[in-house]
Amino acid sequence: MFSIRKSSIELNEASEPRWHFSSALSPEAYAEWGLYKILKYMGLHEILPPGAGQNRAKLRKDIEEYLVAYAIDFDETDIGTFIARRPDGLAFDKKKKLCIFLEYTRAMDTNEDWAEKKEQEKNDKYSSHLGFINHLSNRDKSGWKASQTNFTTGVRGSLHTNQFLTRLESLGVKNKNTQEALRNRTVQKTFSIADMILKFF
Amino acid sequence: MRDIIQLLPERIEQGLLTIFIKIKAHNGDPPNELADRWADKGRQSENIRWSLPTNRPIFFWTDKGTTHRSHMNPTVKKRIDLQVSRQQLKTHKGSTANFLTREDNSRDLLGNFHKHRSEWIRARRRVLQCLSYQFSCALQLKQWGILIEVKCRLCAKYYTEKNIREPPDSVESVGHIQRH
Numbered sequence: 001m002f003s004i005r006k007s008s009i010e011l012n013e014a015s016e017p018r019w020h021f022s023s024a025l026s027p028e029a030y031a032e033w034g035l036y037k038i039l040k041y042m043g044l045h046e047i048l049p050p051g052a053g054q055n056r057a058k059l060r061k062d063i064e065e066y067l068v069a070y071a072i073d074f075d076e077t078d079i080g081t082f083i084a085r086r087p088d089g090l091a092f093d094k095k096k097k098l099c100i101f102l103e104y105t106r107a108m109d110t111n112e113d114w115a116e117k118k119e120q121e122k123n124d125k126y127s128s129h130l131g132f133i134n135h136l137s138n139r140d141k142s143g144w145k146a147s148q149t150n151f152t153t154g155v156r157g158s159l160h161t162n163q164f165l166t167r168l169e170s171l172g173v174k175n176k177n178t179q180e181a182l183r184n185r186t187v188q189k190t191f192s193i194a195d196m197i198l199k200f201f
Numbered sequence: 202m203r204d205i206i207q208l209l210p211e212r213i214e215q216g217l218l219t220i221f222i223k224i225k226a227h228n229g230d231p232p233n234e235l236a237d238r239w240a241d242k243g244r245q246s247e248n249i250r251w252s253l254p255t256n257r258p259i260f261f262w263t264d265k266g267t268t269h270r271s272h273m274n275p276t277v278k279k280r281i282d283l284q285v286s287r288q289q290l291k292t293h294k295g296s297t298a299n300f301l302t303r304e305d306n307s308r309d310l311l312g313n314f315h316k317h318r319s320e321w322i323r324a325r326r327r328v329l330q331c332l333s334y335q336f337s338c339a340l341q342l343k344q345w346g347i348l349i350e351v352k353c354r355l356c357a358k359y360y361t362e363k364n365i366r367e368p369p370d371s372v373e374s375v376g377h378i379q380r381h
């Protein structure tokens with residue numbers, strides 16, 4: 001939807017960039033990190049050398065432990081889906097030990113509550129992942145906290161202005177002009193996508 | 202000046218020709234210098250009322266807490282158009298009107314996109330089509346030679362929903378509103 005750099009302009013107490021967008025490859029591209037990589041980055045899971053064959057088994061065991069602890073019904077395929085799911089982007093604050101899942105969505109904006117419904121859907125999708133990370137963090141006493149931030153745009157250029165700007169600000173985009181430019185670019189991009197689809201109608 | 206203007210209809214009635222010539226001011230032209238002296242004299246008079254209202258209408262509007270006032274000019278025209286469109290929009294109950302009147306949905310950017318001259322006019326039209334759910338009917342596309350199929354999928358769906366057995370052969374307009 002819009003470009004993300006490796007680190008934010010906002011600085012922490014040590015005058016270092018506060019936020020790290022580790023899955024970003026370049027301002028235009030980013031990789032989707034799976035659960036293994038996310039946990040490895042946070043130091044909650046150790047990726048063993050290839051061929052050791054214990055990575056998946058250990059993670060599965062941890063997930064099962066979490067699902068049992070919170071009395072969540074599951075079967076084997078659920079765990080496979082759980083591991084395979086990857087958020088669109090990630091933001092890490094190493095000092096404060098915060099992990100934020102970033103979700104970018106282009107939703108149908110026919111109804112009044114288009115964004116709320118879609119965001120609820122997105123929150124439900126990753127709530128168990130966030131719960132699992134927080135569970136592991138509590139168990140290992142690592143201090144990490146995981147949460148989610150959604151950026152939702154309507155297919156016809158709708159965008160909740162205040163919400164969008166507040167979320168950008170929470171990720172270190174404090175400059176009002178940059179915020180406005182990002183909002184503008186996001187909506188423009190949506191229009192160009194709509195235009196591209198209609199060209200083929 | 203008032204005397205001259207009052208004199209004009211009389212001259213027109215008598216069929217007399219009146220010619221106005223623009224004189225460059227403060228350039229030594231004797232009648233112009235005389236007019237300047239009369240003006241100076243008139244300014245010193247106590248009878249003069251510079252605050253006399255003119256007949257030109259003055260428009261007031263409030264924007265972001267500030268009240269503006271002005272005679273008719275392009276800005277005022279734009280404001281009037283905006284107010285009229287807002288009033289008209291309220292009278293419509295369709296999905297497009299509902300979409301356009303939603304608060305806090307970045308509609309300002311939609312307006313900017315639509316009036317931005319650098320955007321291709323067809324792109325702007327397509328965006329309007331997109332937000333009003335208007336697409337070309339298959340019947341119309343057949344007339345243009347784009348489609349071979351005559352039956353319109355969207356029309357057929359609508360007629361089925363409304364339980365209309367025989368859809369008409371001709372279309373009412375190029376625009377096709379998708380009901381939902």
